[in-house]
Amino acid sequence: MRKVALAFAAASMTLPVVALPTAAEAQGYYQGKTWRGSDGRLRCRRRNGTTGLIVGGAAGALAGRAIDGGRNRTVGTIAGAAAGALLGREIDKSRGFRCR
Incomplete structure (x- = not known):
């Protein structure tokens, strides 16, 4: 049982992870180092x-x-x-x- 758990843990670490977009990216506000705030102003990172x-x-x-x-x-x-x-x-x- 221990070997199965270790094998499952090793396999899960090798699988690629899908990155989900954040709320700002999904709405189209975020563009790299700058984004538009909720008040419409341009913000900088x-x-x-x-x-x-x-x-x-x-x-x-x-x-x-x-x-x-x-x-x-x-x-x-x-x-x-x-x-x-x-x-x-x-x-x-x-x-x-x-x-x-």
Whole structure:
């Protein structure tokens, strides 16, 4: 019975998944990075900066730890992570924004 269940689970993961259109796509409002809102205004999809926040925080923590050369490097790590996260988020949000 266990082998049958594992075989069924493996087969179900290999089958292609059919993507169903969302309500906005079904009504024809959504066209890629822009869509028309319920009030008729054109809306743009923007990056929220999460990737930059995570990458910047990790890089900032490593840089802060390397810069703070004392016995207890916790303060440098935390300060570097905070500064790197804020900087990375702002860079990620401002990069590549164009609404047509």
